[in-house]
Amino acid sequence: MDPEERRRAVAEAVFRVVCRDGLEHASLRNVAAEAGLAIGSVRHYFAGHTELMVFAMREMSARLITRLTVHAEHLLDPSEPLTSAERLETAVRMLAEMLPLDEERRTEAVVWLSFAATARTRPELRAHADELYDGLLALTTRILEGARRAGRLHPEADIALEARRLCALLDGLSLEAAFHPGRLDACTMLAVLRAHLTALTPSAG
Amino acid sequence: MDPEERRRAVAEAVFRVVCRDGLEHASLRNVAAEAGLAIGSVRHYFAGHTELMVFAMREMSARLITRLTVHAEHLLDPSEPLTSAERLETAVRMLAEMLPLDEERRTEAVVWLSFAATARTRPELRAHADELYDGLLALTTRILEGARRAGRLHPEADIALEARRLCALLDGLSLEAAFHPGRLDACTMLAVLRAHLTALTPSAG
DNA sequence: TCTTTTATAGCACGGCCATGCTATGTTTTA
DNA sequence: TAAAACATAGCATGGCCGTGCTATAAAAGA
Numbered sequence: 154m155d156p157e158e159r160r161r162a163v164a165e166a167v168f169r170v171v172c173r174d175g176l177e178h179a180s181l182r183n184v185a186a187e188a189g190l191a192i193g194s195v196r197h198y199f200a201g202h203t204e205l206m207v208f209a210m211r212e213m214s215a216r217l218i219t220r221l222t223v224h225a226e227h228l229l230d231p232s233e234p235l236t237s238a239e240r241l242e243t244a245v246r247m248l249a250e251m252l253p254l255d256e257e258r259r260t261e262a263v264v265w266l267s268f269a270a271t272a273r274t275r276p277e278l279r280a281h282a283d284e285l286y287d288g289l290l291a292l293t294t295r296i297l298e299g300a301r302r303a304g305r306l307h308p309e310a311d312i313a314l315e316a317r318r319l320c321a322l323l324d325g326l327s328l329e330a331a332f333h334p335g336r337l338d339a340c341t342m343l344a345v346l347r348a349h350l351t352a353l354t355p356s357a358g
Numbered sequence: 359m360d361p362e363e364r365r366r367a368v369a370e371a372v373f374r375v376v377c378r379d380g381l382e383h384a385s386l387r388n389v390a391a392e393a394g395l396a397i398g399s400v401r402h403y404f405a406g407h408t409e410l411m412v413f414a415m416r417e418m419s420a421r422l423i424t425r426l427t428v429h430a431e432h433l434l435d436p437s438e439p440l441t442s443a444e445r446l447e448t449a450v451r452m453l454a455e456m457l458p459l460d461e462e463r464r465t466e467a468v469v470w471l472s473f474a475a476t477a478r479t480r481p482e483l484r485a486h487a488d489e490l491y492d493g494l495l496a497l498t499t500r501i502l503e504g505a506r507r508a509g510r511l512h513p514e515a516d517i518a519l520e521a522r523r524l525c526a527l528l529d530g531l532s533l534e535a536a537f538h539p540g541r542l543d544a545c546t547m548l549a550v551l552r553a554h555l556t557a558l559t560p561s562a563g
Numbered sequence: 564t565c566t567t568t569t570a571t572a573g574c575a576c577g578g579c580c581a582t583g584c585t586a587t588g589t590t591t592t593a
Numbered sequence: 594t595a596a597a598a599c600a601t602a603g604c605a606t607g608g609c610c611g612t613g614c615t616a617t618a619a620a621a622g623a
Contacts, residue, residue, distance in 0.1 A: 156569095175479040177382055180610060192611095193572045202611060263478070269537045270475045273468070274380040286538050311553070317542070318527065318550045325530030332474045333491050337522070345523045348516075352557060385580060397581095398602045407581060 160198050160208060163188050167209040172260045176267040181205070203277060210268045210278055213261065214285045220250045221292060229299050237305055241354070244296060245347055251289070251323050252346070253330040254339040262331040286320075293319045297353075305354050315353065322349055365403050365413060368393050372414040377465045381472040386410070412482055415473045418466065419490045425455045426497060434504050442510055446559070449501060450552055456494070456528050457551065458535040459544040467536040491525075498524045502558075510559050520558065527554055 166188035170179045181202055185192040199205040224247030228240070235243060253259035265285075272278035294316040300306040326345060330337045371393035375384045386407055390397040404410040429452035433445070440448060458464035470490075477483035499521040505511040531550060535542045 159570095173479075175476065177476075181612090182610075191572045194570070196612080197570060197572095266533075267475060270472060271380065271382075273537050273539075274378075283538055283541065286534065286541065314546075314549055314553055317546060318554060321527050321530030321534060321550060322523065323530065324533050325526030325528065328471075328529050328533050329491065329526060332478050333488055334478075336488065336491065341519075341522060344519055345526060348519055349523060386582090387580075396602045399600070401582080402600060402602095 156198065161212065163190070163195055163198060163205070164209040164212045167205065168213070168260060168264050171264045171267050176271055179206070206268075207277055207281070209264075210272075210281050213264055213268065214281055217251070217261065217265070217285065218288065221247065224250055225292060225295070229295065237303075237354070240300070240303060240305060241347075241350060244300075244350055245343070247296075248293075248319075248323060248346060248350075249343060252326055252339075252342050254342060259330065259334075262327045266328060266331050289323070290316055290320050293323075300353070307353065307355050310353065319349065322346070361403065366417060368395070368400055368403060368410070369414045369417045372410065373418070373465060373469050376469045376472050381476055384411070408482060411473075412486070415477075415483055415486050418469055418473065419486060422456070422466065422470070422490070423493065426452065429455055430497065430500070434500065442508075442559070445505070445508060445510060446552075446555060449505075449555055450548070452501075453498075453524075453528060453551060453555075454548060457531055457544075457547050459547060464535065464539075467532045471533060471536050494528070495521055495525050498528075505558070512558065512560050515558065524554065527551070 163184065166184050167179055170183050170187050174183070181192050181195055184205065185195045188195065195205070199208065224243070228235075228243045228247055250258070253262035268278065269282045272282035294312060297306060297310075297312045297315055297319070301310075301312065306312075322345070326337070326342050330342060368389065371389050372384055375388050375392050379388070386397050386400055389410065390400045393400065400410070404413065429448070433440075433448045433452055455463070458467035473483065474487045477487035499517060502511060502515075502517045502520055502524070506515075506517065511517075527550070531542070531547050535547060
């Protein structure tokens with residue numbers, strides 16, 4: 154088996170363990186068992202526990218960024234002009250990629266938040282956590298700037314502030330759906346996001 | 359020393375350890391050292407590690423609820439009518455109690471989010487986490503209902519949805535300030551909150 | 564075919580942990 | 594003053610952990 158593929162398979166096992174049992178149980182032993190490998194095999198691909206965690210965190214952020222970028226290209230590509238309704242729908246769909254709307258994305262949100270919480274006191278993870286946060290802020294800023302250019306934003310809106318607000322909303326929805334499972338269904342999350350974006354456009358006022 | 363006071367002092371030590379080193383380091387040994395006690399002494403007041411964690415989580419939620427309730431009484435007391443500007447200011451101040459605007463409240467946010475993350479996979483903590491979340495949702499709902507009665511809310515606004523949106527915003531701001539220290543200052547958080555509440559009132563449109 | 568590299572596996576050590584149990588002061592009560 | 598209750602302290606056990614190191618098998622290259 155290809156080494157890189159193997160590493161990714163082990164990272165998948167990390168995700169499953171973190172989601173099911175919590176990050177505190179993602180020991181080399183438990184991850185190896187989850188991956189169906191001996192602990193020695195896992196250590197053949199990763200120098201130690203720290204390297205495994207860093208790789209898994211990288212893998213997760215890469216996954217999120219890839220998904221978001223695909224949608225961002227559709228939304229921000231000026232070659233295919235969109236109607237305002239299409240614009241709103243595309244924006245909702247893109248930002249919804251960040252929300253735990255299905256089991257797969259819920260797992261991602263849980264894992265990501267677990268890593269972010271741990272990164273707070275772990276220097277080797279802090280950079281990645283902050284990086285993704287900055288990326289999210291930059292992305293929402295670009296979306297709002299695009300909306301302004303298309304005349305789909307209140308003229309007096311403060312883009313930097315609104316980007317912060319949109320980020321906080323997305324993070325908050327993810328947090329609640331991840332940490333309080335069952336209290337926030339996909340439908341409600343989408344409705345909240347749609348309401349927020351609609352309130353930002355002038356036609357809604 | 360009064361037993362209950364001693365228990366609270368130990369809980370304070372838990373908060374310091376969690377904030378400084380992370381919840382995964384809040385062992386009986388580390389907490390005892392932080393509190394300046396022997397491990398046996400801590401165990402005299404708490405049956406075990408689990409009981410200590412549950413008590414600390416209770417203590418933290420009680421602290422948050424107490425602070426919020428004080429402000430809520432001011433805001434929702436119909437005996438002293440407020441001007442619209444006062445209403446907005448009071449609402450901002452009350453909801454700001456939930457935000458990590460200073461070091462004390464940042465500690466609380468960090469500790470609370472750490473507990474909430476852990477509670478996801480720990481039955482004995484889950485109830486407390488969900489309870490506080492429900493309380494926050496109920497509180498924002500009451501505030502929005504009060505605003506509606508005072509004519510300070512768009513008539514067509516969906517209160518249940520807006521309560522969810524406000525909760526998510528507050529949770530998101532707390533999350534970002536707690537997990538990405540230095541990237542979100544108190545001033546910006548307040549500005550975001552104020553912008554959100556202002557956008558909910560009809561005079562702003 | 565023989566050798567070298569790669570993959571898989573796991574033992575053994577020392578560290579930190581929770582906890583059962585015991586010991587020693589210290590206060591309160593009789 | 595004697596005894597009972599409480600507070601403080603810590604030892605000993607057994608468990609999970611990361612990691613250094615070794616062992617065996619498979620594959621690749623000579």
